[in-house]
Amino acid sequence: MAKRALDVYTEWRGGTCRVKWWTGAYHPNGRKRFESKGGFEDEEVAYQHGLDQMHDIRHGVQVSNRDGATLMDDWLDEWLASMDHGHLTERAYQSRVKAHIRPYFGRRTVGEIDVLACRAFHKDLKSKLAPKSAQNVMTLLGMIMDDAVPTLIKTSPVERKRSRGRFTRKPRERKKDMLPEAVEQLARNAKLLFGLPGYAFIWTMAMTGMRPGELYGLTREYCYPNWPASDPKGDRAELERYEEDAERYGREADGQLPAIRVERQVQYADGKVQFFPPKYGSTRTLVIPPFLADLLERVLESHDSKWVFPSMTGVCLIATGFDTNYWRVIANGAEERTGYRMHHPRPAIPAVPAYAGRRLYLLRHGAKTWLDEDGHSRYAVETRMGHDVPGVEGVYSSVTVAMEQMIAKKLQERWETLQDRMGQSGTASVSHSFPMED
Structure with missing residues (x-):
């Protein structure tokens, strides 16, 4: 030697x-x-x-020979165990690893995975999945291999998407204006399906822009008229916030602003419905117009469920397969269902053309559009939607009482304008005579 x-x-x-x-x-x-x-x-x-x-x-x-020889199976286990994301994000990552990345790369060493292997994997994905789904898996693989640098590999073999040549605009979903008449028809369809809570569910989403999981998980203590008096205090780190809420929000007759508190959402975890923080930790308070405050009060009086919007069987809506078993019927319409074998007979439900075949989430999009049309400050709008405003604007701005009063006023005006239009067209007025249980 x-x-x-x-x-x-x-x-x-x-x-x-x-x-x-x-x-x-x-x-x-x-x-x-x-x-x-x-x-x-x-x-x-x-x-x-x-x-x-x-x-x-x-x-x-x-990178040592020993580290570079780490099996991808072992590295995936270590990487997944180190995740610290929201529940839905972690569940999506685990699903993509289990379905695609582990079967393809699991028995190889981390050091053996090179650019050509990643290209072959991407090609295989594109033959099986929609383009966006395939790209989501590749993005995750890129994150996993990035975190292997420099301990297990020197550089990541996953190629980053680079733009070359002429700019091509990404296709965007074309949206229609959210008309109050269409929302009212959706609400009436929902009422035919699961009663007054269904009617209120649709109007609450349209007026507040709450995410579906937040609506499914809304419970009595965080809903008007109970909140904020019923806010669980306990050992609160946000005592100052609670004291301000108790002074600012409540019954209109007491000079306060009717409001809903978004404190959590529901998702499935370990085979059961569980509470989680809202997406991006976006806890927030949403002022509501007087008509919606009256409607929510009547909804809570109409049932004894802990859920503000229980299903037709009294369970949380997320447990019903809402998109398939509720929303599609509400938006697409359905034939009459009768007969002694039917547990829940119902009349025919008309389709709502503006939403037939489209997503429930568009009601949230429409809620933001209404706020923009009414000219509210960008900070007040984004805060209401549960978004952070970046930069100096986000640091210096705040949502004032006057801003919230104006939001509630403008939303109430939309409701009252709808009443006038429906009355003039010969349609039964929807004023404060909300549809009741049959």
Whole structure:
């Protein structure tokens, strides 16, 4: 064995040259731990390789043979265990790893996965999945391989999408104006399906822009007229916030603003419905117009469920497969259902053309559009939608009582204008005579 430099050695074995270098670590017995690479035909090339490894070790970018040989299966387990994301995000990542990444790469070492392997994987995904779904999996793989740098690999083999040539605008969903008449028809369809809570559910989403999971999980203590008097206090870190809410929100007759508190959402976890913080931790207070305050009060009087909007069987709406079993019927319409075998007979439900075949989430989009049309401040609008406003605007701005009063006033005017239009067209007025249970 020839010693060419401190801690770098070369030797010829079987007609080829091998180089050994010190990893900077020690064995339990105190001896230096070396790694090696063979197969060189030129001793100078082998020696230079050893020096390169020592350089990388000194600069903290060297990947040991042992680390590079880590199985992707083991690295995926370690990566998933280190996640700290929202419940839905973690569930999506786990699903993509289980369905696509682990079956394809699991038995390979992390060091074996190169650019060509990732391209082949992407091609395989595109043959099985929609383009957006395939890209979501590749984005996740990129995150996983990025986190393997520099411990297990020097650079990530996942290629980043780069724009080349002429700019192409991404296709966007074309949205129609959210007309109050269409919302009213959706609400009446929902009332035919699951009673007064259904009617209130639609109007609450249109007037507040709450996310579906937040509406499904809205419980009595966070709904008008109970909140904020019923706010669970306990050992509160937000005592100052609570005291301000108790002064600012409540019954209109007491000079306060009727409001709903978005404190949580519901999602499935471990096979059961559980509470989680709202998306992006966007807890917030939503003032509501007088007509909606009256409607919600009557809804709570009409049932004894803990859910403000219980299903027709009294359970949380998320447990019903809402999109399939409720929303599609509400938006697309359905034939009359009768007969003694039917647990829940109902009359025919008319389709609402503006929403037939479209997403429930568009009601949230429409709620923001109404706020924009009414000219409210950007900060007040984004805060109401549960978004953070970046930059100096987000630091210096706040939502004042006057802003909230104006939001409630404008939303009430939309409702009253709808009454006038429906009355003039010969349609039964929807004033404060809300549809009651049959």
